[in-house]
Amino acid sequence: MDNAELGRRLKAARLAKKMTQSDVVGNFITRNMLSQIESGSATPSMKTLEYLAGVLEIPMDKLLSETGETTAAPESYAELLRAKRLLREEKFDDILQSCEAAGDTADEMHAIRSIAHLRIAHKLAENEETESLQLAVMHARSAAQEAAVGIYANADRIAKANQLIAKLAQYLSSYYSNLANPQTG
Helix, strand or coil: CCHHHHHHHHHHHHHHCCCCHHHHHCCCCCHHHHHHHHHCCCCCCHHHHHHHHHHHCCCHHHHHCCCCCCCCCCHHHHHHHHHHHHHHCCCHHHHHHHCCCCHHHHHHHHHHHHHHHHHHHHHHHCCCCHHHHHHHHHHHHHHHHHHCCCCCCCHHHHHHHHHHHHHHHHHHHHHHHHHHCCCCC
């Protein structure tokens, strides 16, 4: 669907509810931004679309469907919304277990998965057990790989993952060195 059609649907829903642009935007976006979205000259983020759909009480599937009819939400969008909810709830393991990067939302899913991997890596790094630290390295590597994909690629997240890997590698190297060469006293 193009921006003009999306904007037309949003404006029609707003007018049907007898709401002004100021009524709709609240403190979330500016009235000028809503005007641009309604005219088709701006593309809203998924977060903005979720907000507008909520205020206007329009199901997301109706808003985004090609025909404007209410249908089952495309699975990739449903997964994306689920992943965002899990991210807000800090259920990082659940994100990695159930949310796949697929369909139109693949780039966003890679970004969400990279955040989840990095948060898990940092949590595991707090534990000084060797197995936890090794798992932390694996998650940090996955975070860097996921953060390098798509339009939401994030160099800062890649750098943070690589810094954590370097820190853990240094610690693990010392640990294994001490195992291989125990000092006699």
